[in-house]
Amino acid sequence: MGDHGMSVEGDHGGESVEELMSTLFLYSDRPSFKDEYMQQFSRRIHQSRAEKLDYDIDSISKRLLYNAKEYPIVAQIHLVPTLAYLLQIPIPFGNLGAILPDVLHPLHQGKNRLYHLLHMVEQFRTNALQVYDYLDQYAQQTSQLDFSFSKLNPLKQHLYRAESIMLSLLQEPSFLTDLESDSPSSLDAFTLQLEKAIFAYDTFLISTIKYCQSIWAQFDTGCMLLGVIILGLGTLTSFCLLNQPTVSSTSILKVALPVLSVGLLMVYARYSVLDDLVMSKGWFEKMDFVDWIGASVAIAICSSLLVIKPQATTSQFWNKLDWPLLILASIVQSFTLGSNSLVIWEDRGTLFVLGVLCIFWMVRNLTSIPQFSFVQVILAIIFPMGLLTLARIASFTGQCREEQFPHCNYFHNGLLIFEHSNEGYMSIALLVVTFTLLVYFGAHLGRITNMVVGGVYQISSIIVFYRTVYEIFSKTLDTGVEEKTELALMIQKYVEIYLPRGVYGLFFFGVLLAFIQLYYYSPGQEKRASRMCWTLFILATPVLALLQRPLGSAIILGSPFLIELLCQGAPSSLLIRLTILHFLGHHLFFTTGHQATFTSLPWKAAFIGFQDMHYYTGMVLVTLSTVAGYILTWLGWSVILLETMEEHKAQVSKECLHLLTLLHLIPTFLCAVFVFVLRRHLMTWKIFAPRFLFQVLLQVGAHVAAIISERFL
Numbered sequence: 001m002g003d004h005g006m007s008v009e010g011d012h013g014g015e016s017v018e019e020l021m022s023t024l025f026l027y028s029d030r031p032s033f034k035d036e037y038m039q040q041f042s043r044r045i046h047q048s049r050a051e052k053l054d055y056d057i058d059s060i061s062k063r064l065l066y067n068a069k070e071y072p073i074v075a076q077i078h079l080v081p082t083l084a085y086l087l088q089i090p091i092p093f094g095n096l097g098a099i100l101p102d103v104l105h106p107l108h109q110g111k112n113r114l115y116h117l118l119h120m121v122e123q124f125r126t127n128a129l130q131v132y133d134y135l136d137q138y139a140q141q142t143s144q145l146d147f148s149f150s151k152l153n154p155l156k157q158h159l160y161r162a163e164s165i166m167l168s169l170l171q172e173p174s175f176l177t178d179l180e181s182d183s184p185s186s187l188d189a190f191t192l193q194l195e196k197a198i199f200a201y202d203t204f205l206i207s208t209i210k211y212c213q214s215i216w217a218q219f220d221t222g223c224m225l226l227g228v229i230i231l232g233l234g235t236l237t238s239f240c241l242l243n244q245p246t247v248s249s250t251s252i253l254k255v256a257l258p259v260l261s262v263g264l265l266m267v268y269a270r271y272s273v274l275d276d277l278v279m280s281k282g283w284f285e286k287m288d289f290v291d292w293i294g295a296s297v298a299i300a301i302c303s304s305l306l307v308i309k310p311q312a313t314t315s316q317f318w319n320k321l322d323w324p325l326l327i328l329a330s331i332v333q334s335f336t337l338g339s340n341s342l343v344i345w346e347d348r349g350t351l352f353v354l355g356v357l358c359i360f361w362m363v364r365n366l367t368s369i370p371q372f373s374f375v376q377v378i379l380a381i382i383f384p385m386g387l388l389t390l391a392r393i394a395s396f397t398g399q400c401r402e403e404q405f406p407h408c409n410y411f412h413n414g415l416l417i418f419e420h421s422n423e424g425y426m427s428i429a430l431l432v433v434t435f436t437l438l439v440y441f442g443a444h445l446g447r448i449t450n451m452v453v454g455g456v457y458q459i460s461s462i463i464v465f466y467r468t469v470y471e472i473f474s475k476t477l478d479t480g481v482e483e484k485t486e487l488a489l490m491i492q493k494y495v496e497i498y499l500p501r502g503v504y505g506l507f508f509f510g511v512l513l514a515f516i517q518l519y520y521y522s523p524g525q526e527k528r529a530s531r532m533c534w535t536l537f538i539l540a541t542p543v544l545a546l547l548q549r550p551l552g553s554a555i556i557l558g559s560p561f562l563i564e565l566l567c568q569g570a571p572s573s574l575l576i577r578l579t580i581l582h583f584l585g586h587h588l589f590f591t592t593g594h595q596a597t598f599t600s601l602p603w604k605a606a607f608i609g610f611q612d613m614h615y616y617t618g619m620v621l622v623t624l625s626t627v628a629g630y631i632l633t634w635l636g637w638s639v640i641l642l643e644t645m646e647e648h649k650a651q652v653s654k655e656c657l658h659l660l661t662l663l664h665l666i667p668t669f670l671c672a673v674f675v676f677v678l679r680r681h682l683m684t685w686k687i688f689a690p691r692f693l694f695q696v697l698l699q700v701g702a703h704v705a706a707i708i709s710e711r712f713l
Helices: 036-052 057-064 076-086 113-142 149-170 173-180 187-217 221-240 249-272 275-281 289-306 322-338 346-367 374-394 422-448 451-477 486-519 525-546 550-566 571-591 603-607 615-626 628-648 655-677 684-712
Strands: none
Touching: 036 113, 036 187, 076 113, 113 149, 113 173, 113 187, 149 173, 149 187, 173 187, 221 289, 221 655, 249 275, 249 289, 322 346, 322 571, 322 655, 322 684, 346 374, 346 571, 374 550, 374 571, 422 451, 422 525, 422 550, 451 486, 451 525, 451 550, 486 525, 525 550, 525 615, 525 628, 525 684, 550 571, 550 628, 571 628, 571 655, 603 615, 615 628, 628 655, 628 684, 655 684
16 A cells, blocks of 8 residues: 555666556445446456556566456556546646546436446546646647647547547437437447447547656656767777877778668668567657667767777876776766765765875875975975865865755855854854955966956955855844845845946956956967966856855855965876866865755856846856856866976876866766666656766866867967
């Protein structure tokens, strides 16, 4: 007994028989049907529904240890119209179920069979018209192609046929006469017509359930598996192309053309031979002919590149074992995304990976010291440990997922307040540290470009700092009783709308000014590019901090200090530091108060600087607020690489950027695998699917950042 069952493996989703089955117990003082014919007719309706919904009666009886032929299978969706009928209330608008025939009884029990059947026709028709109206309204409101006229017309033909049968039947005078007669003269003929009408209405209802189920409730496992295969081939291809080996186009074509030919033959077989089988199984329903051609070309390209053997390269910026170790670390961390217990604690797992990599960085610094001295040892330790310490301090802030309670205890924005308490002292300390950082980085930006650009940064940062103070102060004074004065409302409007617009404008002005100044700057190309990347990074922090809550703003404003730490270290630790920067993006995502769930999206960011809702600007602002930490790490790639080139007077290979994109591609592929395997899991759409979609967004952003960064190297 319950809403639905569970498989022997513990799956509580909606795919296997055990997960969908539960017991429905209906009790009545009187028998459902006294007439043997009506009992048989009810069984025929249930049998017809079972066939249309592809119920394997024998398998169900064997697996669930009961006679499914004796006790009909009733889908849970049928309860809504059935209960509405029993309670004599209208069927809810959003219902897609079909009423159970067993409970349909006319008010006058003494009438003949035709009267009873006509009563069933009336109820089935009411049910069908309600579903028909829902389909039309849904198609108009959503404009989805799956609910277009051409898609729904085959379903509606069943309803039209039932209406046609009843129209012709009601136009016959003898039918109305036999309906009131105790001994109808044409009982069998009219019974057959009414049965056809009932089955036509029922076919419309059940076909609609099956069609909507294929769109909303069934997984297209064929498309999912094909997508996983293409992602896997793409990941392996990216790994093979890490070292940019030289290969002739002839050898690529020798592999690509046969694979493409096989793929096109499979496409032909799909549409000519296997079309009925594919459609009956619900495979590849979302794929058209062009999609098949594109998939075949993609697989052919990846397969041809897989024959390339990566060549091991040496450089002063990494050791030979760094590549496999860092990729292995990424794979191990990505496997945690497939665990229901580990993925919800991804914030803690990311901090652990950062700690391990910082220790790895420190060991590499120590082993790279040519001659041991006290100062050299301190410098080798202080930068990794300083970064780890700051990461640990930042990890005290964040947003708790509901699955983490009661074991989550972050210091969140709701605790910031101006009063004589521990929270009040921490709020003041936060503001002091934030103000010190913005003064420091404003002066630093003035040194690498000019004081005007530094001043632009400081003005933007002061506006963000003022908004933080205003938000904390407003919450401290807000009693929820007093109404705001006109002066308070005017100040609030300036703080929430006009000052943020000033920050947006100052960012574009500062970038333009820095570009003009650095373009005519006398140093060489490398130095110019390095300073431009630093300028972009520092100028971006006030804009991204503006879109965060107070704690997140302070962390974003302090992020340039983390990049400065990562710019230090032994030359052979470059790959390690870039990998740390990769995981630092994840860490900043969590510490600034975000989680990979739909309910955690910062919708308020869409109105920072805007009084009304604007779809495209709101979308951009919410996206920038969500991925602010990752944007800073993507900008940090160029900063670290160019700083290393400038310091050591050597060219850094573009393979580093390939590694950083691969670090995003590996979890994307594994997330797709996990969603495919765990598609029946109860938490798929709450945990695993949002994480996969977010990872896809990060992968696209990382590849765009790598393409842009490549232009600076």
